[in-house]
Amino acid sequence: MTIELAPIPEHGRSGPVRLSRETRAALVTAAGERLVIHATADPDVVTIGATSWVGALAVPGLVVRVTPRVSVTNFFAMLGAGVAPDAFDHEHVTWSDTDELIDGVAYFAIRLIDSATMRGLVHGYVAREERMRMIRGRLLVEEFARRPWSAAEPQCRFDDFTADIAENQLLRCTLQAILSWPQLAPHVRREALRVLGRFEGVADTPATRHTTPLPITRLNEHYEDAMRLSRLVLQAMSLSHEAGDQQANSLMVDMDDLFRRWIGQELDVRLAPELRIQRDQDVWLDEGRAVTMAPDLVVRRGSEVVLVGDARYSMGADGYLASRDYLELVAYTTAMALPTGLLVHCNSQRAPESEIVIRNAGTRILCRPIRLDGSYAGVCRSLDALAGLVRELADGRGGLEVPEVVRTGA
Structure with a gap:
């Protein structure tokens, strides 16, 4: 039972x-x-x-x-970062706060994969070595010299134009991971099987092969949304084996990590090309370069760092931002010689002060909320306002004065 x-x-x-x-x-x-x-x-x-x-x-x-x-619509907006929520609607499936979250995540991923591959799979050249009856590509002379008795089927190296490339392997692996969920709704399972049928000839690969994002090119750019969400689904799903036939399946997403990446992606879209967001960039804390930190948001204009920030999803039971959230940002601004730090939070219960000034330093920490318990249109307005604030801070506006210690570089 x-x-x-x-x-x-x-x-x-x-x-x-x-x-x-x-x-x-x-x-x-x-x-x-x-x-x-x-x-x-x-x-x-x-x-x-x-x-x-x-x-x-x-x-x-x-x-x-x-x-x-958060509302299911806003959750999917975070999950798909850059994909409009109307992509969630379907004549048979619509999402509301009472719908099954796992089925929703799975169906959303299936729809993006379906849309990306509807006109056929992307093909590419893959280097192969095989023994062949007819010479194809380059004959491996060294191998032929070592094994002359195999002259009837010499070893050849050639480039094969095939659909069995990393992009398609990632999408196939995602569909198979979704199908491994034992509680998947029947209509979602049917959709996954239908789309999986397109990937005949694409090799099965483990999820560990797909942790690193693939470069986006002119040939695979229409895969971008599907690949991004596929990697997230594979990170969220795990399969562990216990003694005998015991096994555990999970499809779980860390909202803390999701919020950080979502804020970075949304700001990057709104601020480009003048300003760009770098996420999780290592920053040296000490002069001896022995201690590193990784801010959530590093805002650059060209090679110049103009602002540093963190994103905190603080929707726990207490609703408070912890002291360490401020302390980390103070360390970033000090190490990077910046007068201002930005703390973006999602706090529906107890909002912190919108601005605090650090004693004996003059550094300002601005706190700005992104409310995710309302409509998606409201979320977009909040993100637009946040991007506007980042531009003002990057331009040295916003009523902020640079402390003397920063101006002089002391």
């Missing part, structure tokens, strides 16, 4: 649930940092706490679902 818990809200907690020893062990192993398992006075009963990870995790005997605090 499989227990399906009522959906737990992000950073929420389930009621007591009685689990078998095998299910409890599988859950503890599979949960990792995604879920927190709380013991109770009864050794067979636990409560399950959600973190910033949303989605679903299934182990033998139990399915746990965690729903985001």
Whole structure:
């Protein structure tokens, strides 16, 4: 028998649930940092706490679902960063706050892959070495000299124009990962199988092969949205094997990480080409270059850094930005000799001060919210206003004075 818990809200907690020893062990192993398992006075009963990870995790005997605090439409806007929400609508499937999140993520990825490959798969040249009855490409003379008895089928090296390239392998791997989810809705499974049929002749590859983004070229640019979301889906899905036939499936997304990447992508689109956003760029903290930091947002005009910022998705139970969120930004601005830092947050409960000034330094930290509990149009207006503020700060406007220590470079 499989227990399906009522959906737990992000950073929420389930009621007591009685689990078998095998299910409890599988859950503890599979949960990792995604879920927190709380013991109770009864050794067979636990409560399950959600973190910033949303989605679903299934182990033998139990399915746990965690729903985001943001609206589903805005969640998909973050997930697809750059893909308009009307891409979520379909004559058979529409998304609302009560719809199954996993099916929505899966269907969204399938639709993007379907759209990208509808006119055929991208082909490319792949270097191959094979033994052939007819010489093709370059004959490997050294190999022929070592194995003269194989003259009937010599080793040849050639470039094969094929659909079995990294882009298509990524999309095929994503469809197969989606189909591995045991709770997938039948109509979503049918769509995934239909689209997967296009990838005949494309090799099966493990998800670990697709962690690094592929370069975007003129030939594969129409794949860009599908590849970006495919990598995210593969990161979110995992498959672990326990003793015997025990296995756990998960499709969970870290909202903290998703918010950071989404803010960077949206600002980059709005500020280009004059200003560009670099994310997770290493910055030296000390003169000896022994300690590095990685701000979420580094704003550049050409080679010049004009602003540094962090993005914090703080929609936990307390709704507060932690002191470390400010301290990290103070360290960034100090190390990069910048008078101002920008802290972008998603805080629906307790908004911090919009501006604080650091004692004995004069550095200003501006805090600006992006509300994700309203309409998508409202989110777009907030992002436009944020981009306008970044331009003002980059131009030295916005009523901010540069401290003397920064102007003189002391």
